[in-house]
Amino acid sequence: MSRFDEVYQNWMEQQIAEEKSPRRREMLAKGLSRGSIDFLRLIWFPAIGSLEHLYAEYEVRDFNNGYRYLDLAYMPGHAKGCIEIQDYRSHARDIEVSRFKDLCMKQSLLVLDDWLFLPIAYLSIRDDPGVCKQLVLSFVGKFLAQAVPTGLNWAEAEIYRYAHRMMRPFTPAEIAGHLGLSENRVRVILRGLLTKKLLEVAGGNQRYRTYRLVDVI
Numbered sequence: 001m002s003r004f005d006e007v008y009q010n011w012m013e014q015q016i017a018e019e020k021s022p023r024r025r026e027m028l029a030k031g032l033s034r035g036s037i038d039f040l041r042l043i044w045f046p047a048i049g050s051l052e053h054l055y056a057e058y059e060v061r062d063f064n065n066g067y068r069y070l071d072l073a074y075m076p077g078h079a080k081g082c083i084e085i086q087d088y089r090s091h092a093r094d095i096e097v098s099r100f101k102d103l104c105m106k107q108s109l110l111v112l113d114d115w116l117f118l119p120i121a122y123l124s125i126r127d128d129p130g131v132c133k134q135l136v137l138s139f140v141g142k143f144l145a146q147a148v149p150t151g152l153n154w155a156e157a158e159i160y161r162y163a164h165r166m167m168r169p170f171t172p173a174e175i176a177g178h179l180g181l182s183e184n185r186v187r188v189i190l191r192g193l194l195t196k197k198l199l200e201v202a203g204g205n206q207r208y209r210t211y212r213l214v215d216v217i
Contacts (some may be wrong), residue, residue, distance in 0.1 A: 007051055200212060
């Protein structure tokens with residue numbers, strides 16, 4: 001079993017166990033769509049490193065006192081983000097007029113209720129995974145913007161956001177791959193964040209190997 005499969009299985013089991021709505025619990029028990037699973041496996045998990053603050057088939061009420069379900073809700077703290085995986089066949093080419101109108105209404109209701117909406121085309125997951133990962137990082141960054149201390153340059157700020165998203169120790173090599181910088185350059189930046197007491201060493205003695213936030217907001 002891969003690391004993702006293990007995390008995904010535990011995540012789904014926890015959501016089913018904690019759900020009080022019989023409607024959502026039944027939907028979760030049936031399993032997620034291929035698009036949602038591929039998005040989590042190929043885009044979200046590699047970019048973010050965890051499934052924390054994500055809720056599948058999240059239930060919301062509409063103006064007519066009915067229920068609607070979001071593919072994925074991202075809810076750190078009191079924030080509200082919605083990710084919808086849009087399949088080309090069902091959302092663009094063969095969609096019925098009534099279904100198209102309903103989808104537009106769903107998006108409108110979410111926006112009016114202060115949800116940050118992120119639609120992802122299923123074809124983009126397959127054809128443009130790098131772009132999708134950048135969209136996800138920017139999406140999550142919207143919720144973490146206020147958590148970044150002032151006075152940091154772009155690289156320091158993104159490392160801080162990365163550490164916040166990971167919620168676990170990380171290595172200089174991970175940061176180098178994430179930022180597209182050399183590992184030596186990343187180590188210099190990390191030492192600066194250590195000096196500013198924003199990071200601390202999680203492992204390693206003579207040569208620091210892993211880092212983490214001093215205090216997760």
